[in-house]
Structure formats: structure tokens, C-alpha cells
Amino acid sequence: MVMMHSRMWRRGAWGAGLVALVAAASAPSGQDPFYNAEGDAIGRIVDAATHHGQSWQILSHLTESIGPRLSGSAGAEAAVRWTAERLRADGFDVRLEPVLVPHWVRGEETAEIAGANPQRLLVTALGGSVPTPDDGVTGEIVVADGLAALSAMDPARVKGRIVLFNQAMAAESAFQGYSKVVDQRTKGASEAARRGAVASIVRSVGTLAARLVHTGSVTYDEGVARIPAAAIASEDADLLAGLAARGASPTVHLRLGCHTLPDVPSHNVVADLRGRERPDEVVLIGAHLDSWDLGRGAHDDGTGVAMVMDALRTLKSIGLVPRRTIRAVLFMNEENGLRGGKAYAEAHASELARHVAAIETDSGGFPFVGFTSNVDEPGLSMLRSLASALAPIGAAQIGPNGGGADTSPMKPAGVPQISFDVDRAHYFDWHHTPADTLDKVDPAALARDTAAMAAMAYLLAERADTLPRPVPSPSPAPR
């Protein structure tokens, strides 16, 4: 459907088609002056973002010239500098807002099945893991298909061994499937340590078996021994589980050289397209600038950064100045600390009552599907009416329960949370793996995403009324 409409994106045809479409879908009388004016604006946004956009150039530079951007790394700092420079070059006032970030470094990492014929396993440390001793740690594998399975196990089976958390992710359910199994990665090490395990290994969370390792944070509980925590490729988890099931009692030798250095100063990058009437009211559009270190942070979250930066630039390039301010925020340290999200909410606490919406994009640069939000039904209905103008770019569906990690610290202040939603079918093929690289992104899809982001931000910033604020809730999204 998207392809069918692509010829309409030339400005004239698109504007006319869009106005007709918007009138039919949302303003039966055809008389609403907001929609006629905005329909034309959106046609111009889509034309500019898809035919004159720079989202691909931004993403290319971020992922290839800069590369991985783990908090505290040279890459992360290069990303702060370069995005700030680029936004300044595009004519925006840019603020670097301080964030003190963790500085965890990976080091060398190896694992193999011990014995006369050692077999190498593909392993990676989980972010924040403590190292093993220099000569590694060795233990017999005990397999637990998730945290509940471990709880049900006789602790004597765990003591002195290495726990393999082997619950597989259901491929078909994307984020739901991820949420169901990711607790064994985040919490498994402490649960294993409570039962005397010497290390914790998790089956890589993901949907593509291509010997990929999937990193992500581990969280250690206070007062529990911190044991080394790693992930192995799904094929290696199958191998160990298969050997164990056949009674072969595999013993693994694990070496992790990772360690945590002192926190380092870093920054959120913030740029405003200042509103013409109510500049102190803000529609925030955000993505995270940091990435894991294994891949190059393309879908997670280079595409988000590219969308946000180029949405702002696109609006400015066609001279659209909305009623309210649209603020681009590139958050630092979403992946292993959320320090940027927290720092923004703290630094801007006094303004949050005038943040009319916060749109976060952190699900990859796949084809645009719509938005989800935590606002109640009247707000969802309003979003539906706005999104109908975006139907030529994608499904433009509106769903409940939206909200991202970086904007979640603004939830207690009642800032309406909106997530940019895409076709997530392949997100967990690449997420947190070495294969999250530029080639996995379709430039045309990314340009349409950018158009959708710019258009929704513009509509929310332009419209006279604002989204009804939801009942405040402090729960952060799982990550």
C-alpha cells in the first residue's frame, strides 16, 4: 500500500489527495479549516522528508563513521559532538545537558566446553557484568528454562555450577515475546547467585538463529554475590541443553574480561524548533544516542536519532513554524542506566507541566505502523483523528499502552507518552547483536518514518487544543 501511494508524494498531487482523504476520514463536513491547512502542511512535510530528506545520511554517519556508541566510550562522545554540530549547522540552538554515565567496558571474552575435545561457544558478557577471575570460572551446566524453573529446582543442583537460562523467545510475538523471557537476562544472575551458582549464562534473546550473541543489561540485587553474567548464541544454548539432556553433563570454562570504570560526564543533546505562539509549550520528540557495543546501533537506535534530527530539520527547511515548540532530545545512556532520561526529567521538572506530549522512537527504522500512547480514550481518539492524515505513509494505527524508556521519567508529571510504532517483525533478529548494522535499514522506510514523526509532532504542536493528560503513573517500560 505504501508503494502504491508513493507517486502521490509529489507535492501537488499529494496535497490534494491528502486533503480529500483527511476530509473523508476525520472531518465529514469537509469544512474544518484546521484539516485543510494541516493537510497541505503534511503534504509538504512528506514531500520534503521523502524526496529531500537526510535521515539516511545521518544514520550512515552515525553508524559507520562513528560506529558503536556505548555510554562512556569514544564513540558515544563522538556522537554527542557530531549530532550537536549538525543540528547547529542546520540553524538550531543546541544545548548539551549534562549526564553522568556508567562506563563499562567489555574486554576479551571466551567460553568453551571443557574436555579432551573442547568446543568453543560464542559468548558475550551482559552489560554491567563483573569479570571472571583472569583464569576464568569453570562449572558444570545446569539448565533452567527461565526464572520460574530455577525457583522450582533443588538448590543443591545449582550450588557450585553455572546456570544456563534457556527459555527461548517466541519469534512471532516481537516485544511481547521479548518481555516474557528477558527477565532471565536481567535478573537471572542474582537468582542463580542466591542458590550458590558460580556464573550465569543466558540463551541469547532474539528471533534469528545465525550464531548471534545478544547483549543487554544485567541487574544485580543488593546483598547478593555478583557473579559473572553472559549470553551465548541460541545454537550454543541448544548444544549445552542437548548434551545435558543426553546425560553428558557439559562443563563450561568461561572467561570475561569486562569491568566497570568510574562514571564519566556525558550529555543529552537538545534542540528546539521554537513555537510561534506558545514557545513554552513543548512537544518532545526523542530517541537515544547511545547503543550497545557489539553492533553499530542501527535499528537501536540510530534510526530513531536520524528520524528525530531530520524531522526537526525538515520542518525548518520548509518554513513550518508551529504554534508550540517542537523539541528534539537525543538521550544518552538509555541502554545501561537510563541516566539521560532521568537527567532530562530532573533538569526540566519545572517545565514538564507544559510538555504537551513526548514521542519516543526506539523500535527500529522499519515501516511506519502508527503510534501508541498512555493517554485515555478521548486522547486516543484525538490521536486517531490526527493520524488519519498519515495513512498514505503507513497503517497509521493508534493503540493504547504506549510509552518509551527515556520519556518514562516524565510520566509522574503527567506528560502524555507516545511511542512511534513500526513493523517489528524483524526487530529482534538484530536487536543488541553484532548484526545491528546499516544494511538492515531500508532508506525509503526510514524517510517515511521521518515524515510520520515530523507530521505527528507538527500536528500536536500546531493544534489549538492539547491531548488530555493521563493519570500519572510511575511504571517504566521494560527494556
Place this chain on the structure above:
Amino acid sequence: MVMMHSRMWRRGAWGAGLVALVAAASAPSGQDPFYNAEGDAIGRIVDAATHHGQSWQILSHLTESIGPRLSGSAGAEAAVRWTAERLRADGFDVRLEPVLVPHWVRGEETAEIAGANPQRLLVTALGGSVPTPDDGVTGEIVVADGLAALSAMDPARVKGRIVLFNQAMAAESAFQGYSKVVDQRTKGASEAARRGAVASIVRSVGTLAARLVHTGSVTYDEGVARIPAAAIASEDADLLAGLAARGASPTVHLRLGCHTLPDVPSHNVVADLRGRERPDEVVLIGAHLDSWDLGRGAHDDGTGVAMVMDALRTLKSIGLVPRRTIRAVLFMNEENGLRGGKAYAEAHASELARHVAAIETDSGGFPFVGFTSNVDEPGLSMLRSLASALAPIGAAQIGPNGGGADTSPMKPAGVPQISFDVDRAHYFDWHHTPADTLDKVDPAALARDTAAMAAMAYLLAERADTLPRPVPSPSPAPR
């Protein structure tokens, strides 16, 4: 189609259906006693291999309990021992025929783009590569899209640099696509060295971009400096080529710890199902026991070994003793030397005139498609007539130009070469990568492959006449 017929594999129904099918396809009179008798035999073979087969158990043990089997490694020797034991346990006389094999070991290997913000590249040494010095080798990247592009280049651009051979493999053409680009892997290092390069890096040959590295042999020309030779993931080749195209002149620091140890004694594993009338006439069925070290040699060539071993066992299990001998040969060292194939042809030189066919399976355990052969048209026609009995298992096509690497040393003696052919669409997703693991194989497809192998071997061994021998040709197949 295969699924549709699967219910026919119960012995009675299948036998009757098959006889009808064979009669219709190949023996219009319906009177040929060979086809009626063999049709029943093939029904029994298919039933036994698909319902009582052990190909999956063999493959599981070989890939998981043993694992990688690079020539000279403990894994390779474990594979020799275990397959010999298993064939003996199945009641066969097993001969271990000596082969002196190269012993190359990988060691540690790293590569990164040098600079203030170093980017790690996923790298693997090519088999047989010399090491770098301990502190590595550093050079600016010069990109050549294949050997011809290098030849067309001013040698001054190459001297002192690292050549990146970046010709991509066409995904759609499988073996043809592979053959077109693999010369940059086998010959690139010497061609680069001739022009003064300090190292050679090749874009991983393959059809799946999942940050996979693809190893394989490098061949050094005599009298030319031996420079380190490695492969990087296609994403990393894209990265370097992109940076170079944008004028960023990337410099790479490469460290390879691989080295070559003295040759070690190993073995081909040979077992016969002795023929009842002409035991000195041989139908050889072969696969290679060794594998590359990155993955676990599942499709390359564990599935071949499983097919060959279980084909022989299946025939014996149902009491089928053909007119001629069917000989299973598990060759050592196909991947990096072909010493096993050469040793077999030498040791059996006096018998090759009575080798009536040599069937090699080394294209993975994907769904059965048919056979290719180097025999001329009368022979192909005879193969077509035999293969028609296998139509319920797969396409059962017969094509020209067949022949495998391990059987190629028998070509000068005029032994008809036959390749077992499968659906190769995904073979180069996994071939020579860390992801060539058990989970990539479909047990049902492997069982049908085994049935097809057993049936064709039986038909060739049973039939009164033999394939017309082709005009001898010494050219080995590319690998």
C-alpha cells in the same frame, strides 16, 4: 509434493504406488522385471530410512557430541573413531585407510579500524593463512571488487596497504554465484602480495548478512611472499568500502594468531556392503568427515556423512544385498587439502576400473532434488530412468556436469562421477560460517535424502548393466 506423498511411505501402499509410477514413467510395457522387483525394494528402502532411520542421530552426535572436525584436530580424530565404531556396531567390516593431513590451527584473531574511535571488525583467518606478527599488521585499506579489479589497478596504490577484496556474491545463483567470487578468497592473497600488499582481507562469501564470517582455504603461489589472509563479515566490508568511497581512508589493524603445525596421520573410514554376485565391482557413496572449525560442520558435511552411513545401514537392515558392492567412504581433509580424496584414489588405483560409479554428497542436507553426473547422454538417460523411481521423495532431476571434490581424483580413471543434489537456496547462508549448526537441518529432509542416496546406490549396484564410462577428465571441481 513431498509432504503429499509422505503417507505413502508405509511399506505396502508405497510399494504398490511406486511400482505403478515406475511402470508409467520408465517401463511403458509394465513388464520389466527389474523395475517391478526394484520398485518394491525402493519402497522398503524409503520406509526404512524415513521411519526407522538414524541419520538424525548420527548427525546430532557428529555435530554436537563431537563438534567441529578440522583436519588434525581432536574433533576430526574423534569423528574417525566414532564413525568407525558405529559402522562396526552396525555389522560392517571397517577399514581405516591412512591419510597424512595438514594441521592448521586458528589461534586468536582480531581486527579493528585504527584511530581515536577504533571500530572492531568481525574477522576470521582463512584456512592455511600465515599469522601476522604478534603485534599485528597495520595498513590503509584499498578496495578491489575482485581479482580483475585488482589487476586493473595501479600497483602503487596497493604497495604497503591491505587489500579488501569486496566482490559480493549474487544470492540467487548459489553454487554459480559462489564459484564466480571465491577466487578472490583462494587466490587474492598472492595477487595482492605480488603488488606489495601487507595483508589480504576478503568480503565473506555468502548469502546471509548476519555479521557472519566465512572461512575457507587460501592458496599461496610459490615464489610469492605469503601475507596474512582473512575474511571479514559482509557488513564490515560494506563499512570499509563505504568509508573509503567517502574518502575517509580507513586504516585497519589486523592480528592473526593462526599457524601451521607438522602434518598428522589421520584416516579415511571405509565400509562395504559386499555385493552378492560381483563383489569386486563397486558403487562408492562418499562424504567428508572433516569440517571447518568455526561452525560444527552440519550441512558441510555432517549431513553427507549421516546420509552415507545411514544409507549403508538401512540397506543392510532390510536385508538388501545388491549384485555389486556398495562402499561407504568418509573422506578426511576435503576442506583444506583433499588429501583423503587423493589417498583413496591412489590406494585403490588398481580397483578403479571396477568402480562403476562414485556418488558424492557435499551440498548440505536440504530437500532432495536429484543427481548430476559427468557421464554422457546415454548415461544421463539411464540415470533418469533410475531416478524416476525416486519422484515421490523429491524432484529427482538428472543433470549434467556432476562431480564432487573428493571423488575427483578418480576422474582420470574414468569412474563415473555423480553428485547428490539438493535445494541449495540456503546453503551459502551457513556454509563455512559459525552458524553451520544442527538446528539448520530438517530431520525429515535428511531422512528423505538418505532414502534417495540408498536407493540410487542400490539401483546402480543391482542393475545388470552399468553406466557408460565418461571420457576421462582430470579437472577437479571448485571448492
